[in-house]
Amino acid sequence: MAFLQRYENPPDEQLKKLLKRNLDTTQSVTKQVSAILNAVKEEGDAALLRFASEFDGVTLSSLSVSSKERKAAEAEVDDTLKRALSQAYDNIHSFHAAQMPTGEQVTVAEGISLSRKVVPLDRVGLYIPGGTAPLFSTVLMLAIPALVAGCPEVVLCTPPGKQGTIHPAILYAAELCNVKEIYAVGGAQAIAAMAYGTQSIKAVDKIFGPGNQYVTEAKVQVSSTTCAIDMPAGPSEVMVVASPSSNPAFVASDLLSQAEHGRDSQAMLVVQGEKREGNEFIDRVEEAIAKQLAELQRTTFLEQSLAGSRAFIVPNLDASAHMVNAYAPEHLIIDLGEAEDDALLEKVVNAGSVFLGPYSCESAGDYASGTNHTLPTNGWARSYSGVSTDSFIKKITVQKISKEGLASLAPTLLCMAEQEQLGAHRSAVAVRLGEEK
Template structure:
């Protein structure tokens, strides 16, 4: 890891850069694949699945037999069920009631939430089949009442999907599962193909190519949850933290991918040195050592003079995951402004949120937590407003509308009110039964 001691504020933008390619570097490739899939549908999807995943797929959709034959251990089934229960409880608690108000006599306004009818879930499955992401996306989609839920995940070299992914999908009631990953999956859900339905909104994390593909999908009228790319974690810890715990959290995100980034910010030189040593020790025994080591090379250990400066730097970085392990944890918890999800205390590993505590692990990366929320129940809902105005209400509110429309030079807007008011003032011309 790169050690940085008491950096001056003007250097922060440089030292806080992510190890990711820019959209400009990737967009040409993504655009080319989108264009071909829009024109050629399944044929183009199969072509790019062969190119990127090294496998020829005859039928894109997972069959009922494949879905029903997926088997995992009973221990894993129990773990998935526990996680599903917690995620369901936490996301179910996010439901809100209809909001109704008479803003003035005769003017009734209300807001209701309706589900997004068609959603697409992207489940990474390259170096690690993330069946946990199905829980994070399918559970709130079902709670919201989405009518059509499509799941895409890349096949392995044998054209198969991980049994854990299939089992979890079935447990969550998802039956439209496609063996498609990467850019081609996002494009197929954007346009629809002979086999795959078009969706209205796409959810799920992925690598840099998937992130750019999702952003490109928005140009074709498809919404996305957020820009969610390579995983990242920032830990603030002081001398009271357990160095081995901190190192294990950093490595838990580093093992996601070579383009992941982890950062330790601390006010303790001693802890910084301890964590650096622990990272190297723990790294040696990880099965995904090679991947984690690449991420660790561009990750940072940053020593700051004060907690106030540390918090300012953390808010500028805007981490996806933010762990706080220090005496003064309330200061950081109360004043953090930009983070996807916050983990507090020495016994709260980031991996708890990744799997089973109940919060969602689909979170904004690359600094987007400055303006985006992580996935939640509302991500699968639309807020719709309604209003009904009575004859008394239009008489109360109408003159204000007329004056405002007139001031903006929008005569038709004014007329829409004036005609109604004139009719009310001359009851004999009001159509019978229409009031």
């Protein structure tokens, strides 16, 4: 059975179509999300409770998760998972702690001192998906850099399950990261609550976290008027660059690990080599996909995702780099051999996160190696970085200028103000130097 549509070194005029993602936000989604946002903005908690019944099928007496529920979750998480979360926490914390910047201090001229003050965001909102799978790993990926940055207030929203409760692993991970303010709210309505605020949920300064097309659209809409967001992160995707000598089972597993996220996910394969060898390798990859697929769950998502995935055969390193940078993948796995891996990495300018070599599986980054898994999708890696400690801070520039420093800079300031015909700007300098009263 063929899972991947094949293309041999397609010309540039075809690439845009061939590299198109599986999902387009339709006008219908835009309107639905806008209606949800407006309802929450106008009605507050009442709208959130109504949407919980309509979308999640639960009747909630309270949106807030109590300390009793949070503490009870610890007993429901088995010791093996607790140890796994502990190791993941340590690795993620170490990597993100190393990212914490210190404010620069520079004296550009005598009497002119410049610096930057690093300040954590005051109140941040974390959205944790919980629909098709409880993404407790995302709690670590978002809450740890917020903790490292020193954000005073962290709020977490995640959809309630059918019993109206939150998955215990999500609550346990939140406890590890000292997140105490948790609400059983999901979907676009959670984004609205964090952006606008309700009777129960105080508005935040910036919203973080992945989600489906409704969550992504909600983030985009609130970001244009009300609240900052990390990025417009949508369905997950991977691009694997391999050679005919790569292990087909490894490649198949990487494609499937992304395809299982959801029907809108995408798994792209680039095989660098001759046409005949490339096609033979893709045959072996598809055999491995069929074998592994038979042992997996979530087959509906896997098959639908694979139907929108593709395989490309390209002749050389430059063609591989061109394909990668044109697609700008969320996850990029490079498995060409050590020397070629490094050579391709040098040419990569558009990617969310890169995994080098046959043993750097994307699952490591998703869970516990230490890098962040909240990454730009849908080509946004051309202009966005993934979430990091930097995402949770802001930098304020500071300058201190002495009278002598201003005097030495004055000719430049006066000249530029005069040429821009901004008299008040000129006067602000001149009055300090006694040239005007």
